Amino acid sequence: xxxxxxxxxxxxxxxxxxxxxxxxxxxxxxxxxxxxxxxxxxxxxxxxxxxxxxxxxxxxxxxxxxxxxxxxxxxxxxxxxxxxxxxxxxxxxxxxxxxxxxxxxxxxxxxxxxxxxxxxxxxxxxxxxxxxxxxxxxxxxxxxxxxxxxxxxxxxxxxxxxxxxxxxxxxxxxxxxxxxxxxxxxxxxxxxxxxxxxxxxxxxxxxxxxxxxxxxxxxxxxxxxxxxxxxxxxxxxxxxxx
Amino acid sequence: xxxxxxxxxxxxxxxxxxxxxxxxxxxxxxxxxxxxxxxxxxxxxxxxxxxxxxxxxxxxxxxxxxxxxxxxxxxxxxxxxxxxxxxxxxxxxxxxxxxxxxxxxxxxxxxxxxxxxxxxxxxxxxxxxxxxxxxxxxxxxxxxxxxxxxxxxxxxxxxxxxxxxxxxxxxxxxxxxxxxxxxxxxxxxxxxxxxxxxxxxxxxxxxxxxxxxxxxxxxxxxxxxxxxxxxxxxxxxxxxxxxxxxxxxxxxxxxxxxxxxxxxxxxxxxxxxxxxxxxxxxxxxxxxxxxxxxxxxxxxxxxxxxxxxxxxxxxxxxxxxxxxxxxxxxxxxxxxxxxxxxxxxxxxxxxxxxxxxxxxxxxxxxxxxxxxxxxxxxxxxxxxxxxxxxxxxxxxxxxxxxxxxxxxxxxxxxxxxxxxxxxxxxxxxxxxxxxxxxxxxxxxxxxxxxxxxxxxxxxxxxxxxxxxxxxxxxxxxxxxxxxxxxxxxxxxxxxxxxxxxxxxxxxxxxxxxxxxxxxxx
Numbered sequence: 222x223x224x225x226x227x228x229x230x231x232x233x234x235x236x237x238x239x240x241x242x243x244x245x246x247x248x249x250x251x252x253x254x255x256x257x258x259x260x261x262x263x264x265x266x267x268x269x270x271x272x273x274x275x276x277x278x279x280x281x282x283x284x285x286x287x288x289x290x291x292x293x294x295x296x297x298x299x300x301x302x303x304x305x306x307x308x309x310x311x312x313x314x315x316x317x318x319x320x321x322x323x324x325x326x327x328x329x330x331x332x333x334x335x336x337x338x339x340x341x342x343x344x345x346x347x348x349x350x351x352x353x354x355x356x357x358x359x360x361x362x363x364x365x366x367x368x369x370x371x372x373x374x375x376x377x378x379x380x381x382x383x384x385x386x387x388x389x390x391x392x393x394x395x396x397x398x399x400x401x402x403x404x405x406x407x408x409x410x411x412x413x414x415x416x417x418x419x420x421x422x423x424x425x426x427x428x429x430x431x432x433x434x435x436x437x438x439x440x441x442x443x444x445x446x447x448x449x450x451x452x453x454x455x456x457x458x459x460x461x462x463x
Numbered sequence: 464x465x466x467x468x469x470x471x472x473x474x475x476x477x478x479x480x481x482x483x484x485x486x487x488x489x490x491x492x493x494x495x496x497x498x499x500x501x502x503x504x505x506x507x508x509x510x511x512x513x514x515x516x517x518x519x520x521x522x523x524x525x526x527x528x529x530x531x532x533x534x535x536x537x538x539x540x541x542x543x544x545x546x547x548x549x550x551x552x553x554x555x556x557x558x559x560x561x562x563x564x565x566x567x568x569x570x571x572x573x574x575x576x577x578x579x580x581x582x583x584x585x586x587x588x589x590x591x592x593x594x595x596x597x598x599x600x601x602x603x604x605x606x607x608x609x610x611x612x613x614x615x616x617x618x619x620x621x622x623x624x625x626x627x628x629x630x631x632x633x634x635x636x637x638x639x640x641x642x643x644x645x646x647x648x649x650x651x652x653x654x655x656x657x658x659x660x661x662x663x664x665x666x667x668x669x670x671x672x673x674x675x676x677x678x679x680x681x682x683x684x685x686x687x688x689x690x691x692x693x694x695x696x697x698x699x700x701x702x703x704x705x706x707x708x709x710x711x712x713x714x715x716x717x718x719x720x721x722x723x724x725x726x727x728x729x730x731x732x733x734x735x736x737x738x739x740x741x742x743x744x745x746x747x748x749x750x751x752x753x754x755x756x757x758x759x760x761x762x763x764x765x766x767x768x769x770x771x772x773x774x775x776x777x778x779x780x781x782x783x784x785x786x787x788x789x790x791x792x793x794x795x796x797x798x799x800x801x802x803x804x805x806x807x808x809x810x811x812x813x814x815x816x817x818x819x820x821x822x823x824x825x826x827x828x829x830x831x832x833x834x835x836x837x838x839x840x841x842x843x844x845x846x847x848x849x850x851x852x853x854x855x856x857x858x859x860x861x862x863x864x865x866x867x868x869x870x871x872x873x874x875x876x877x878x879x880x881x882x883x884x885x886x887x888x889x890x891x892x893x894x895x896x897x898x899x900x901x902x903x904x905x906x907x908x909x910x911x912x913x914x915x916x917x918x919x920x921x922x923x924x925x926x927x928x929x930x931x932x933x934x935x936x937x938x939x940x941x942x943x944x945x946x947x948x949x950x951x952x953x954x955x956x957x958x959x960x961x962x963x964x965x966x967x968x969x970x971x972x973x974x975x976x977x978x979x980x981x982x983x984x
Contacts, residue, residue: 314872332807332811334804427836430839436862437858437859437860437862438838438858438860439838439839439841439842439844439845439858439860440838440839440842441842441845444842444843444846445839445840445842445843445871446843447843447871447872447875448871448872452846454846
């Protein structure tokens with residue numbers, strides 16, 4: 222009910238799922254929020270619709286007849302810039318990670334609540350619609366990150382981070398609330414030839430945590446998504462452009 | 464012992480001859496002064512002694528040699544068989560008769576004594592065997608004992624006990640003693656006995672009453688062409704053939720009647736014992752099967768209850784709204800929908816828990832251990848709790864904790880269960896404390912609440928599937944599977960999960976992982 226401002230032009234959501242019940246449920250939920258909804262029951266049909274209708278966001282089920290959700294994701298990413306949310310079943314970790322690495326932006330595990338799906342959709346749209354560069358600072362708890370000055374303060378005290386530590390933290394913070402796979406971190410911070418070097422990433426994350434997390438407490442800023450990657454918690458006021 | 468064995472070699476005959484010769488030589492110097500009847504008296508102990516040590520036949524021989532020695536050496540004319548007068552003849556004949564009778568009597572006494580000793584050791588064997596039958600825990604130890612005794616008491620070169628292997632196709636050696644080398648044709652003969660239920664090689668046992676011994680055939684009658692010297696006794700009870708006892712005699716002379724009778728008795732007792740063990744095993748298996756059937760049906764009824772209750776509730780609410788038509792008050796619809804969402808949440812939790820548990824139990828969810836910082840795991844656990852609950856969780860984390868090799872996702876799941884449990888059993892906004900500390904070669908992690916605690920009688924049961932403790936009424940909504948899942952996860956990491964009391968009230972769930980947990984993977 223407390224939806225963000227009703228957009229001037231309805232936002233187009235493409236739902237690709239082979240299950241009739243899920244498609245119907247998502248259509249009624251999304252239409253009730255004034256989204257413009259297109260439905261596809263196969264990957265092939267989904268790709269066609271994506272080309273015809275250029276949706277603002279795609280919700281893609283991974284288990285599809287015909288071409289798989291993974292393949293659909295890959296082919297969609299060849300030309301499509303908008304966010305993609307993956308729907309996966311429990312325990313299909315490998316597929317989930319592969320999809321995220323192929324360029325999907327987030328995932329939800331079935332069954333999920335409508336509230337969660339809507340929140341993810343809003344978060345992703347916000348990120349892609351609002352220019353990224355306007356976010357110059359992120360605050361979460363006692364932590365402040367200034368992207369322009371490349372400085373980090375914890376409880377008001379400046380913390381010295383190495384270039385790599387800052388880049389890791391910055392990438393996570395800019396994707397606050399969203400999982401970032403190890404592969405994505407390695408590729409963007411170290412470079413594409415380092416994507417398999419998860420051990421290096423672990424060491425740097427461990428140093429980073431040591432500097433920014435409170436001693437004797439559990440990590441609150443750099444959270445592990447087991448088997449997938451890392452996540453920065455949803456920032457207190459993500460729209461705060463400083 | 465060595466001296467006695469030497470004397471008794473060659474049936475004791477050289478010994479008897481030697482003894483007579485010695486006595487004769489000792490008496491020759493005195494033959495002029497000693498009356499021949501007196502000399503005769505010196506030979507009597509020799510004959511009796513020979514009878515005692517070597518038996519009747521040897522003593523008879525000694526008597527005859529003594530008779531000749533007396534005649535030749537002590538009765539004039541010396542060195543001639545002829546005897547001068549009738550009295551000497553008479554004395555010699557009487558001597559021979561007395562000597563033979565004395566030898567005979569002493570020898571018989573010796574045989575009886577030997578038989579008594581033997582019977583005693585047989586009795587001891589049978590006695591200890593029957594005692595074992597009552598006390599032995601398994602067929603294997605009974606079999607070990609039997610073959611050891613057959614070797615020890617009968618002096619068999621080799622003893623072995625066979626039964627059908629579990630797939631009933633080949634004989635399987637349950638125990639053996641003495642030589643570990645199989646006798647010629649042993650395997651084939653054992654197989655024949657197991658199939659036919661007849662003994663092989665018990666030829667000497669004809670004097671044993673037919674109802675106390677098995678039907679016996681020669682080895683060559685059983686399997687043409689086989690030459691074997693062993694005795695193969697079926698272990699036969701009224702109902703079944705339990706196995707075969709094999710005894711290979713020490714030499715070609717084979718087994719005596721007594722040996723075979725003893726063997727038959729051992730076989731009978733052994734059969735009873737093995738039969739009893741088999742019946743016990745079968746009973747235990749049947750009971751285990753019954754128990755697992757009972758558990759399965761409990762599980763099925765619990766599972767269907769767990770799944771149907773929230774489904775029934777949601778269905779009732781939704782169909783209720785449908786029934787009321789389109790003019791239902793929006794506030795009421797909203798309220799009902801909130802309830803339906805709650806029902807569905809519970810259904811989802813139950814299905815998820817059941818899936819996890821079945822994957823864990825079927826070993827489909829194997830841990831993939833990696834080096835993990837427990838603080839990191841706890842951070843993930845905390846971030847998954849509802850925001851409102853996060854502030855109730857306090858941490859007590861030791862300064863330095865070594866990394867543990869565990870499956871991050873599984874351990875996070877187990878700890879999440881413990882923390883969620885603690886939160887729901889603690890009243891209101893009471894805190895829940897989570898701690899981590901290194902022990903000598905373990906990492907200990909605990910989750911402590913200020914709830915009602917857990918009765919001693921329930922401390923184990925709370926980990927059972929679908930078991931709900933006395934306090935669960937205050938914390939509805941659980942699936943009854945959480946702790947079972949947590950324990951299963953901890954177990955698959957070679958760790959332990961237990962619960963203890965917190966004073967004045969509350970429960971503390973303690974997880975310990977070996978510091979190198981999972982390294983063996």
